[in-house]
Amino acid sequence: xxxxxxxxxxxxxxxxxxxxxxxxxxxxxxxxxxxxxxxxxxxxxxxxxxxxxxxxxxxxxxxxxxxxxxxxxxxxxxxxxxxxxxxxxxxxxxxxxxxxxxxxxxxxxxxxxxxxxxxxxxxxxxxxxxxxxxxxxxxxxxxxxxxxxxxxxxxxxxxxxxxxxxxxxxxxxxxxxxxxxxxxxxxxxxxxxxxxxxxxxxxxxxxxxxxxxxxxxxxxxxxxxxxxxxxxxxxxxxxxxxxxxxxxxxxxxxxxxxxx
Amino acid sequence: xxxxxxxxxxxxxxxxxxxxxxxxxxxxxxxxxxxxxxxxxxxxxxxxxxxxxxxxxxxxxxxxxxxxxxxxxxxxxxxxxxxxxxxxxxxxxxxxxxxxxxxxxxxxxxxxxxxxxxxxxxxxxxxxxxxxxxxxxxxxxxxxxxxxxxxxxxxxxxxxxxxxxxxxxxxxxxxxxxxxxxxxxxxxxxxxxxxxxxxxxxxxxxxxxxxxxxxxxxxxxxxxxxxxxxxxxxxxxxxxxxxxxxxxxxxxxxxxxxxxxxxxxxxxxxxxxxxxxxxxxxxxxxxxxxxxxxxxxxxxxxxxxxxxxxxxxxxxxxxxxxxxxxxxxxxxxxxxxxxxxxxxxxxxxxxxxxxxxxxxxxxxxxxxxxxxxxxxxxxxxxxxxxxxxxxxxxxxxxxxxxxxxxxxxxxxxxxxxxxxxxxxxxxxxxxxxxxxxxxxxxxxxxxxxxxxxxxxxxxxxxxxxx
Numbered sequence: 001x002x003x004x005x006x007x008x009x010x011x012x013x014x015x016x017x018x019x020x021x022x023x024x025x026x027x028x029x030x031x032x033x034x035x036x037x038x039x040x041x042x043x044x045x046x047x048x049x050x051x052x053x054x055x056x057x058x059x060x061x062x063x064x065x066x067x068x069x070x071x072x073x074x075x076x077x078x079x080x081x082x083x084x085x086x087x088x089x090x091x092x093x094x095x096x097x098x099x100x101x102x103x104x105x106x107x108x109x110x111x112x113x114x115x116x117x118x119x120x121x122x123x124x125x126x127x128x129x130x131x132x133x134x135x136x137x138x139x140x141x142x143x144x145x146x147x148x149x150x151x152x153x154x155x156x157x158x159x160x161x162x163x164x165x166x167x168x169x170x171x172x173x174x175x176x177x178x179x180x181x182x183x184x185x186x187x188x189x190x191x192x193x194x195x196x197x198x199x200x201x202x203x204x205x206x207x208x209x210x211x212x213x214x215x216x217x218x219x220x221x222x223x224x225x226x227x228x229x230x231x232x233x234x235x236x237x238x239x240x241x242x243x244x245x246x247x248x249x250x251x252x253x254x255x256x257x258x259x260x
Numbered sequence: 261x262x263x264x265x266x267x268x269x270x271x272x273x274x275x276x277x278x279x280x281x282x283x284x285x286x287x288x289x290x291x292x293x294x295x296x297x298x299x300x301x302x303x304x305x306x307x308x309x310x311x312x313x314x315x316x317x318x319x320x321x322x323x324x325x326x327x328x329x330x331x332x333x334x335x336x337x338x339x340x341x342x343x344x345x346x347x348x349x350x351x352x353x354x355x356x357x358x359x360x361x362x363x364x365x366x367x368x369x370x371x372x373x374x375x376x377x378x379x380x381x382x383x384x385x386x387x388x389x390x391x392x393x394x395x396x397x398x399x400x401x402x403x404x405x406x407x408x409x410x411x412x413x414x415x416x417x418x419x420x421x422x423x424x425x426x427x428x429x430x431x432x433x434x435x436x437x438x439x440x441x442x443x444x445x446x447x448x449x450x451x452x453x454x455x456x457x458x459x460x461x462x463x464x465x466x467x468x469x470x471x472x473x474x475x476x477x478x479x480x481x482x483x484x485x486x487x488x489x490x491x492x493x494x495x496x497x498x499x500x501x502x503x504x505x506x507x508x509x510x511x512x513x514x515x516x517x518x519x520x521x522x523x524x525x526x527x528x529x530x531x532x533x534x535x536x537x538x539x540x541x542x543x544x545x546x547x548x549x550x551x552x553x554x555x556x557x558x559x560x561x562x563x564x565x566x567x568x569x570x571x572x573x574x575x576x577x578x579x580x581x582x583x584x585x586x587x588x589x590x591x592x593x594x595x596x597x598x599x600x601x602x603x604x605x606x607x608x609x610x611x612x613x614x615x616x617x618x619x620x621x622x623x624x625x626x627x628x629x630x631x632x633x634x635x636x637x638x639x640x641x642x643x644x645x646x647x648x649x650x651x652x653x654x655x656x657x658x659x660x661x662x663x664x665x666x667x668x669x670x671x672x673x674x675x676x677x678x679x680x681x682x683x684x685x686x687x688x689x690x691x692x693x694x695x696x697x698x699x700x701x702x703x704x705x706x707x708x709x710x711x712x713x714x715x716x717x718x719x720x721x722x723x724x725x726x
């Protein structure tokens with residue numbers, strides 16, 4: 001092996017990850033963001049610290065003192081909002097998001113049972129990985145983020161036939177639908193789906209995402225909108241919930257996801 | 261085809277490994293000799309969306325446009341060798357779509373070999389569309405019959421003239437997906453290191469028989485569905501969605517799995533996205549394909565130079581066919597890998613290959629933990645850990661993962677490799693988890709089945725005949 005004596009590799013590679021790391025702990029970062037109310041704070045901390053084994057008893061205890069919808073919104077969802085902020089600040093990463101979401105869902109399932117008539121969510125979203133595409137990791141991450149933001153997700157899985165997906169969207173009439181594709185030849189499912197939806201009179205925005213897809217492609221067919229990264233999806237969802245149609249999402253895409 | 265595990269290293273020491281030379285070179289196609297003293301550029305491509313809808317259109321795209329463009333560019337620039345790789349799109353599991361492409365490419369290669377003396381051939385990489393929820397073995401999948409189609413594709417490829425039969429099998433993918441998204445290294449060890457190796461042994465024993473029947477060379481595999489996913493999710497220096505120490509260890513584990521293709525009858529070269537190539541080459545002495553700086557058309561890379569250190573084929577990964585200023589995309593990216601191979605071949609001719617190898621290696625050695633474990637001296641050490649337990653699928657995967665993790669930790673402690681606090685925490689946690697695992701395979705399997713049943717979606721031991 002060549003000798004490296006005298007070589008200065010700092011001129012060859014700069015470790016931006018090491019130099020730019022956030023050294024604050026989750027505890028320090030979360031301190032100001034957690035709910036003030038002690039009952040809700042305790043519930044939120046279960047989510048924040050991903051205690052999926054103890055979230056059940058803590059939620060049960062909270063339900064003795066607070067109403068179930070408040071436990072969900074001011075405890076569990078509030079905890080997840082802190083998690084999302086820590087993720088955005090590069091204190092938490094993907095595994096923490098997944099574990100925290102799982103913890104939140106356990107808690108919601110318990111609290112929901114005590115909500116008369118069930119809990120209303122922000123809306124329903126149909127998600128899938130395109131026909132012929134076995135890769136669904138991106139869709140799964142996006143689904144967690146959308147669900148964590150308060151939406152009901154109907155996850156159709158991967159390699160979903162075009163007609164099956166269209167039938168589901170027509171049946172459910174979701175706020176929007178989304179698909180992922182890792183290959184250029186599977187992403188062509190999206191325009192086919194959009195064409196069939198338009199033919200059936202549907203105006204549901206159809207988000208095209210995944211490794212193979214770019215914004216130009218997703219914008220090339222009617223109904224098509226784009227989300228580049230999973231964390232952008234709830235942000236776009238919020239606009240649709242406020243009344244944006246697919247054309248307006250496209251027009252204002254840069255400002256909607258600005259800074260992401 | 262009988263399975264023969266590697267229990268000793270074919271290379272006597274790490275320093276013996278260079279690019280362009282393998283202990284067991286392979287010949288196929290029209291004059292191609294892989295690992296016999298030259299690095300061969302391997303160009304990979306994807307058809308334009310929509311062309312897959314019609315057999316005639318798809319054949320035209322692959323043969324009349326892509327293949328012809330590449331072979332013409334070889335002549336234009338004066339490259340003496342080229343391997344093409346056709347990674348089948350999912351629709352090509354239908355013979356009417358795939359057979360004309362394979363036979364058309366074969367005929368085109370023969371024409372250029374006869375006319376210009378160009379050494380060329382095509383690797384046909386067939387799709388593994390099996391899904392754990394529907395079953396991984398023939399007879400399981402009542403919806404799509406994907407396991408049956410996998411072997412049908414191998415037959416179609418070989419009987420229509422494939423020079424190299426390859427695949428990126430998906431055994432253990434259900435675990436890899438879970439492990440990567442949840443940061444669970446033990447799930448990766450069980451799913452990819454153990455179950456994945458069991459699956460590859462089964463699949464590649466069949467492939468090797470099919471290839472032999474048709475006088476085709478069975479190339480190899482890579483853990484695209486697991487370690488590549490981890491590396492993609494780890495991303496560049498600003499991403500780290502998955503910690504790169506985690507990603508580096510998954511790559512070490514995946515080497516124990518990738519080796520199974522060669523143990524089951526394949527003879528290489530393996531697949532170009534196999535960043536575990538330096539590890540498996542060190543063990544088996546067979547030629548490997550690699551990709552790095554010249555595959556920026558497909559993905560970002562933190563070991564773009566380093567990974568060229570001991571490749572035998574140098575690839576661009578894949579590029580969608582479209583026009584660029586300098587020609588079509590395949591011509592431009594072929595130029596890029598072809599000139600890089602020419603540099604390596606010049607070094608070989610001038611007996612400077614070890615110098616160039618080391619320059620490639622040191623250029624990226626400290627760019628991140630993935631590059632660090634793949635540096636050829638470290639790859640060799642991981643290889644030794646695998647070979648030492650070659651007959652024991654669990655122990656060799658565990659040995660690979662633990663050795664990789666400890667190499668990174670030592671690099672950090674000796675201040676050769678910098679890590680973020682999070683990367684270090686993740687690394688220490690991995691070592692702790694590995695060291696707490698049972699030493700016996702049966703106990704580990706028993707533990708893992710109990711631990712992951714109901715936790716990992718679609719986990720079913722029947723998929724692995726267990």
